[in-house]
Amino acid sequence: MRLKLVPENTNWDFFKYRTLTFGASIVMMIASLALWLTVGLNFGIDFRGGTTIRTQSEQPVDVGAYRDAIAPLGLGDTSISEVFDPSFDDDHHVAMIRIQAQDGQESISAETVTQVEQALEALDETVHFTQVESVGPKVSGELIQTAVLAVAAALAAILFYIWLRFEWQFSVGAVVALFHDVLITIGVFSLLQIRFDLATIAALLTIIGYSINDTVVIFDRLRENLRKFKTKPLIDVMNLSVNETLSRTLMTSGTTLIALIALLVLGGDVIRGFVFAITWGVVIGTYSSVYVAKNVVLWLGVKRDWSKPTDTTGNQFANVDA
Amino acid sequence: MMLQIDLWKRILIWGTVALGLLLALPNAYYSRVEGYNDQVAVGQPGEGWVDWLPSNLVNLGLDLRGGAHLLAEVKVEDVYASRMKGLWPEIRNRLRQERDVVGTIRLQDGPEDELRIRISNADAISQAVSIVREISRPIVSLTGAGQNDIEVTNEGPVLIVRLSEAERLATDDRTVRQSLEIIRRRIDEVGTREPTIQRQGSDRILIQVPGVESASELKDIIGTTAQLTFQPVIRRTTDDQTVAGPGNSLLPSMDEEGQFYVLEDTPVVTGEELVDAQPSFDQNGRPAVSFRFNPAGARKFGDYTANNIGNPFAIVLDNEVISAPVIQSHIAGGSGIITGNFSVEESTNLAVLLRAGALPAGLDFLEERTIGPELGADSIQAGKIACIVAGIAVLFFMWASYGLFGLFANIALILNVGMIFGLLSVIGATLTLPGIAGIVLTIGMAVDANVLVFERIREEMKSAKGPARAIELGYERALSAIVDANITTFIVAVILFVLGSGPVRGFSVTLGIGILTSVFTAIWVTRLLIVTWFERARPKTIEV
Numbered sequence: 001m002r003l004k005l006v007p008e009n010t011n012w013d014f015f016k017y018r019t020l021t022f023g024a025s026i027v028m029m030i031a032s033l034a035l036w037l038t039v040g041l042n043f044g045i046d047f048r049g050g051t052t053i054r055t056q057s058e059q060p061v062d063v064g065a066y067r068d069a070i071a072p073l074g075l076g077d078t079s080i081s082e083v084f085d086p087s088f089d090d091d092h093h094v095a096m097i098r099i100q101a102q103d104g105q106e107s108i109s110a111e112t113v114t115q116v117e118q119a120l121e122a123l124d125e126t127v128h129f130t131q132v133e134s135v136g137p138k139v140s141g142e143l144i145q146t147a148v149l150a151v152a153a154a155l156a157a158i159l160f161y162i163w164l165r166f167e168w169q170f171s172v173g174a175v176v177a178l179f180h181d182v183l184i185t186i187g188v189f190s191l192l193q194i195r196f197d198l199a200t201i202a203a204l205l206t207i208i209g210y211s212i213n214d215t216v217v218i219f220d221r222l223r224e225n226l227r228k229f230k231t232k233p234l235i236d237v238m239n240l241s242v243n244e245t246l247s248r249t250l251m252t253s254g255t256t257l258i259a260l261i262a263l264l265v266l267g268g269d270v271i272r273g274f275v276f277a278i279t280w281g282v283v284i285g286t287y288s289s290v291y292v293a294k295n296v297v298l299w300l301g302v303k304r305d306w307s308k309p310t311d312t313t314g315n316q317f318a319n320v321d322a
Numbered sequence: 323m324m325l326q327i328d329l330w331k332r333i334l335i336w337g338t339v340a341l342g343l344l345l346a347l348p349n350a351y352y353s354r355v356e357g358y359n360d361q362v363a364v365g366q367p368g369e370g371w372v373d374w375l376p377s378n379l380v381n382l383g384l385d386l387r388g389g390a391h392l393l394a395e396v397k398v399e400d401v402y403a404s405r406m407k408g409l410w411p412e413i414r415n416r417l418r419q420e421r422d423v424v425g426t427i428r429l430q431d432g433p434e435d436e437l438r439i440r441i442s443n444a445d446a447i448s449q450a451v452s453i454v455r456e457i458s459r460p461i462v463s464l465t466g467a468g469q470n471d472i473e474v475t476n477e478g479p480v481l482i483v484r485l486s487e488a489e490r491l492a493t494d495d496r497t498v499r500q501s502l503e504i505i506r507r508r509i510d511e512v513g514t515r516e517p518t519i520q521r522q523g524s525d526r527i528l529i530q531v532p533g534v535e536s537a538s539e540l541k542d543i544i545g546t547t548a549q550l551t552f553q554p555v556i557r558r559t560t561d562d563q564t565v566a567g568p569g570n571s572l573l574p575s576m577d578e579e580g581q582f583y584v585l586e587d588t589p590v591v592t593g594e595e596l597v598d599a600q601p602s603f604d605q606n607g608r609p610a611v612s613f614r615f616n617p618a619g620a621r622k623f624g625d626y627t628a629n630n631i632g633n634p635f636a637i638v639l640d641n642e643v644i645s646a647p648v649i650q651s652h653i654a655g656g657s658g659i660i661t662g663n664f665s666v667e668e669s670t671n672l673a674v675l676l677r678a679g680a681l682p683a684g685l686d687f688l689e690e691r692t693i694g695p696e697l698g699a700d701s702i703q704a705g706k707i708a709c710i711v712a713g714i715a716v717l718f719f720m721w722a723s724y725g726l727f728g729l730f731a732n733i734a735l736i737l738n739v740g741m742i743f744g745l746l747s748v749i750g751a752t753l754t755l756p757g758i759a760g761i762v763l764t765i766g767m768a769v770d771a772n773v774l775v776f777e778r779i780r781e782e783m784k785s786a787k788g789p790a791r792a793i794e795l796g797y798e799r800a801l802s803a804i805v806d807a808n809i810t811t812f813i814v815a816v817i818l819f820v821l822g823s824g825p826v827r828g829f830s831v832t833l834g835i836g837i838l839t840s841v842f843t844a845i846w847v848t849r850l851l852i853v854t855w856f857e858r859a860r861p862k863t864i865e866v
Contacts, residue, residue: 002865003722054697087704110538130694132537139393139688150821157813165806199756202818202826206763206833209814213767213807217774220803248777252770255719259712259766263759266711268704270385270697271755278763 005250010243014290015235015298021291025180032187039190044197045133047147049101049140053116054083054131058091059124066095069119075112076100085269094130094269101137147201151182154208162212166219167303173296174215177288181211184284185277199274207281210256214249214289221245222294230304238294253286325790325853335846339737342839345376345744355379378747381516382532383754383828386702388695389532390540393688396501396525398494400683402435402485405493407587409472410437410569413454413483417441424450429568436484444479451476454483461488498525500682505529505544526688528823537690545685550593552623553585555634555646576642577663583643585636590626594682595619601669602659609669610661620656628652705758712762713739720769724776727866730851731772734843738768741839742832751835754828764836771808771844774800779866789864790856797849804841812837 045052055061061082070078077100088094102112113132120127135143155175162171182204189196222241229237260279267275348355351371356379358371371377384391410429417427417439425443432438441450451474458470471489475482485493498521506519509531518530534540556570559582566572566584575581595615602612615623626635627649636646637660644662717735720728742761746753779796787795815837818830 002725003719005723056696087700110536110541113538128694129692130697131692133691134537134689136688138395146821150817153821154814154817157817158810161810161813198822198826202756202822202829205814205818206829209811209833210767212810212814213770216807216810217803220806224799244781245777247780248770248773251723251773251777252767255716255769255773256763256766258715258719259762262712262715263708263762266704266708267759267762268701270701271759274756275759278759 004247005254006247008247010246012239012243012246014239014242014294018291018295022295025288025292028187029180029183032183032190035187035190039193041186041190041196042193044195044200045098045135045140046143046197047140049135049137051099051101051113051132051134053097053099053113053129055095055097055120055127056130057093057095057124057128058126059093061093061095063095065123066097066120069123070097070116073112073115073119075102075116083269085272086265087268101135101140143198147198150201151204151208154205155179158208158212162216162219166223169297169300169302170219172300173293174212174219176296177215177293178208178211180288180292181207181281181284185281188280189277194273194276197273199271200277203274203277203281206278207285210278210282211285211288214252214285215293217248218242218245218289218294219297222297226302226304234302234304235298238298242290242294249286249289253282256282325794325856327850327853332850335850338842339741339847342741342744343737345378345748346740346742347375348377348379349743349747352379376747378750380743380746381750381752382698382702383752383757384530384532384691384693384698385755386698386753386758387532388693388698389530390534390537391689391691391693392529392537392540392544393522393690394505394527394529394544394685395688396498396527397684397686398497398525399435401493401497402490404682405485406435406437406483409457409483411588412457413437413439416453416457417450420449420453424453430480431568432482436482439481439483441479441481447476447479447481450481454481461486461492494525497682498527501685502527504681508543522823527685533695535692537687537692541687541690544681549640550596551589551638552591552626553587553589553636553638554626554630555636556584556586558583558634558646573636573638573641573643575646576639576644583636583646585638585643589638590635591615591619591623595622599673601666601673604659604661608661609664609666610659611664611669611673612659613657615656617656620654623656623658624652624654701755701758705755705762709758709762709765712765716765716769720772724866726855727772727776727779727852727864730848730855731769731776731844733851734772734848735765735768737847738836738839738843739765741843742835745835745839746832751831752828753832756826756829757832760829760832760836764833764840767811768836768840768843771800771804771841772848774803774807775844775848776866779864783864783866789861792864793852793856797845801845804844808837808841 063080063082066080067078070080079098081096083094083096085094097116099112099116113134117129155178158178159171159175162174185204185207186196188194189200194200218241221244222238225237225241225244229240232240257279260275260282264272264275264279348371354370355377358368359377359379362368362377368377414427414429417424423443424441424446426441428440428442430438430440441447454472454474455470458472458474461469461471469486469488471486473484473486502519502521505527506517509517509519509529516532518528520528522528529540529544531540559572560580562572562574562580562582564572564582564584569587570584571587573583573585575583595618596613597616599611599613602610604610614620631649631651634646634648637644644660713735717732720731720735722728724731739761742764745751775796778800779792782792782795782799783789785792812834815830815834819827819834822830
């Protein structure tokens with residue numbers, strides 16, 4: 001008896017509610033943009049400069065006492081939060097302290113860090129500092145630029161590759177889907193105020209990579225079916241393609257999600273934000289391959305005569321001999 | 323005969339897999355191989371590992387091993403000032419030779435990166451400009467070809483000399499390269515395992531040193547300047563308010579409290595011209611540092627001592643006068659000895675610092691990160707557990723979904739993870755925490771290519787062409803989807819690698835390598851497994 005995520009020979013109509021699903025996507029995108037602009041992102045020090053100190057102690061963390069200990073140092077905006085993780089033992093208590101970038105200093109001076117450390121050691125002698133990171137405003141500005149550039153470059157490269165291998169309608173569809181995934185992920189980060197740092201950008205790019213993977217598989221089948229069914233309405237060919245690949249789509253999302261959830265639960269708090277972004281991205285990426293990318297292609301229309309495969313649209317890899 | 327794979331291809335496929343696993347093998351005995359490598363690195367015969375086996379390990383990133391990370395910006399402008407100081411004596415001598423034309427000359431205060439010289443005979447300013455221009459030299463770099471190293475202009479009777487734009491660029495590049503080299507030597511002197519010291523962009527240096535307790539400790543190692551100069555002494559004084567005048571400065575003595583020296587700013591020779599410095603003892607048996615100059619430094623030092631017998635000169639270290647002996651005789655040969663109130667330890671340290679040389683310019687630290695080793699160990703532990711759980715869950719899921727074919731895919735998946743480690747080791751890549759996440763993600767996604775093929779085989783089975791044909795068509799028809807899907811993901815990995823840094827780059831490396839190995843194992847290894855099974859079992863029908 002085999003495990004089957006979807007019954008064999010499905011013939012579901014994925015376009016039946018397309019106004020609804022596409023509308024929902026648009027609403028989510030607008031909401032994400034609004035959240036991003038109004039609430040904003042909880043930028044980590046990578047992007048806004050400053051210092052974070054990770055403390056580890058045998059005593060429970062008293063955030064108020066920590067705050068009182070550091071306040072006399074006059075370091076400006078300081079945030080302290082306790083970190084929880086299932087892997088921590090009873091005598092393992094962790095807090096993150098974030099100090100804003102100090103005026104007139106590129107990276108925070110060693111003395112300031114030492115002052116903070118001493119203040120906390122006076123409070124709790126078992127405390128030690130497992131991670132101290134400091135990023136100056138100059139670098140953080142550049143990191144933002146690089147991050148935006150990286151996402152834009154990834155989108156452009158994919159746009160180009162899909163155009164080369166398929167047709168421009170496909171590449172527009174794919175990139176709209178990717179844009180959708182990235183924007184909604186940013187929206188979720190803004191909504192939940194999860195720390196947004198360099199690793200999150202890497203996660204966004206991974207989402208792009210995963211989502212395009214999914215989209216391309218469906219496109220590939222669509223191209224094949226367009227050759228096979230020359231007169232069938234485009235919408236039906238699309239439905240057929242999605243149905244045929246549905247089992248694979250869900251299998252792959254399934255295995256990837258299984259692996260990611262293991263990492264999310266067991267991988268420790270240091271990369272939880274990163275893994276969360278990718279996990280969320282797999283879900284939204286799977287959704288967008290089925291519901292966003294194809295809707296755009298349907299709307300743009302495609303060439304129906306694939307009888308003479310050209311160099312750019314051909315299936316040249318299929319003849320690789322094994 | 324369908325489903326045939328040539329023997330040489332089979333050998334090649336299994337050979338590649340075996341090679342990948344062999345390269346991964348040392349990582350299973352990480353600390354043993356690490357110890358072995360350390361012994362080999364210092365030239366001893368290694369113990370604890372077999373000599374003919376590969377011994378490359380995956381480097382652990384700072385976030386896994388603990389250590390310090392610094393991003394420093396070299397203040398390249400610092401060098402302009404010392405370049406201008408160095409030019410002053412030459413300009414002064416040239417103008418003095420032409421005293422009849424330009425009259426008396428006088429150095430004025432001004433910005434550090436230019437010289438402002440007032441001449442008394444204002445009418446001769448244009449002659450003065452061309453006299454000074456004569457000492458400019460053409461630049462020999464590619465970008466600056468055809469330009470001279472200094473620009474000479476005037477404001478009324480004041481000559482203004484500064485470095486030309488092209489010379490500044492060339493100087494900046496030299497300064498950064500020199501700083502990099504000096505930082506490397508200082509860190510090597512401390513003797514730490516596998517530091518990363520890289521230039522980033524035009525004027526930045528990235529320094530990552532595993533095992534260092536904190537970034538400030540690392541800064542101390544790098545930041546200790548030992549700028550040694552030999553400067554002419556104008557006079558001694560005990561008044562710390564003495565006005566030194568332009569071109570001169572007032573420096574304190576290192577040992578004698580309240581003793582000050584007025585020195586010419588332009589050094590006769592600098593520590594950069596030292597080729598060696600060793601701790602030694604003077605004729606009275608007191609600790610000292612002996613040194614030797616390079617030929618250019620030796621010539622300058624020889625000429626100066628020959629012309630200034632009877633005058634004192636100062637040995638200056640980091641703006642403190644170590645001693646100011648009177649020149650007794652012409653010192654030829656370019657070697658000498660520095661005596662002072664040193665302890666043996668101090669003279670040893672001084673020799674090390676002198677050998678390493680001074681940083682040519684100051685450093686601004688733009689980014690500092692310290693990760694404690696215990697946090698790294700926790701992360702490795704958590705990552706390991708997550709990998710194992712993720713692996714087992716995916717293996718089970720594949721088996722439950724595809725039965726025997728699922729098992730084939732599972733064997734390929736296990737080999738795949740082994741090969742990722744093999745490749746990471748052989749290219750000397752660094753594994754970071756996001757890199758571990760990349761491997762876990764690969765475990766999830768690696769089965770994708772197999773899933774594509776298996777689903778396709780299922781479909782082809784429906785058209786009842788017989789199992790062999792279905793398997794063949796399944797592979798053939800799934801290939802374009804596999805290739806397109808993985809190339810696009812690979813593009814993303816490349817972009818991450820190019821634009822990312824540190825941990826993010828580590829992630830892109832494991833993601834990219836994971837794509838390569840998973841496509842290889844899915845297209846070749848799983849297929850070979852299936853074909854081998856098929857040849858033996860000859861099933862009438864298959865269930866995928």
